[in-house]
Amino acid sequence: MRTITLKLIPGDGIGIEVMHECLRILRAIEEVHGGITFSRHKLDWSCGYYLRHGSMMPPDGLSILADSDAILLGAVGFPGVPDHVSIQGLLLPIRQGFDQYINLRPIKLLPGLDSPLRVSSPDAIDFVVIRENSEGEYCGKGALLHEGTDEETAVQEGWFTRRGVSRVIRYAFEFALRHGRGSLVSATKSNALNYSMVFWDRIFEEIRAAYPGIVSRSMHIDALAGLMIMRPEAFEVVVASNLFGDILTDLGSAMLGSIGISPSANINPERLFPSMFEPIHGSAPDIAGKGMANPVGMIWSMVLMLEHLDLSDMAALLMGALEKVLAGRNVRTPDMGGRSTTGEVVDEVCRLYVLP
Secondary structure, eight states: OEEEEEEEEEEHHHHHHHHHHHHHHHHHHHHHSSSSEEEEEOOOOHHHHHHHSSSSSTTTTTHHTTTTTTEEEEOOOOTOOOHHIIIIIIIHHHHHHTTTTTEEEEEOOOOOOOOSSOOOGGGGEEEEEEESSSSSSTSSOOEEETTTTTTTTEEOOOOHHHHHHHHHHHHHHHHHHHHOOEEEEEEEEETTTHHHHHHHHHHHHHHTTTTTTTTEEEHHHHHHHHHHHHHHGGGEEEEEOHHHHHHHHHHHHHHTTTTTSSSEEEOOTTTTOEEEEEEEEOTTTTTTTTTTTOOOOHHHHHHHHHHHTTOOOHHHHHHHHHHHOOOOSSSOGGGGGGGOOOOHHHHHHHHHHOOO
């Protein structure tokens, strides 16, 4: 029997209820597989924790997480705690501390999803954004100068290292090769960001030369965002910096019809540290506790987690069950035009997973 240790951080708002419901899927996986068991360890690190303790997690938080095979995160953020406090206090320390330098976010119009875009077929939206996840614009460095005076100045730094930029670009090309994707676009803004993005472009040009079989090019982020809307079929793999990747994938999720749909994986490819999996939606305090939250993003994130844990057969079964539920159009949450609760969607996924 293989034991898989999971550290669970439900977080805030709808993250708590989505996590609670989706944990039932783990029991279904155990039942179907028969040779694995999930050892679950729930942690109450959240904005509520911050209000009680003055920090988003304890000082030895990374040590508590370090012995896990994977981390599952719900959502973080709640009124009363500024977003920069919650993110800088929990998400970034985990991503940076565990060198989860790859943030992988698939954008795919699954059968049954209704895109607000006019597309010829669901296949028109099917690409992956690979976002640098450990430095860049989210390095957390900067300063506030001459505070409280007319000369008050905010300086926000972006750190781009050759090591950091090279490894994410190389990972993106290798991902394209492994998954049979023939084209790759690098997001840039080197016409305005004359240090960081010129540096990024130069390294991209060096690396792309080693992958002649993949059609690759750079695009300015503004033009790229526009083309994503007008011709989403033009994209297969996009590699981007921390900030650009974050914005593009929220746009991509909106292209699928709901921000609650898309998953993400914060990956340490070398597996020296645990990787973390989370839906990209926020904590949505306005609907928290109402049973309305869409669990699709969390379920899809669990698919990515199973793939990372070398349980590709279980991942395929779970993705198949999720696709059947969406394609059926009968069980869906209000944000997708339905009336089902979070639990009812999970019930149906579990039923189809156990009885495919």
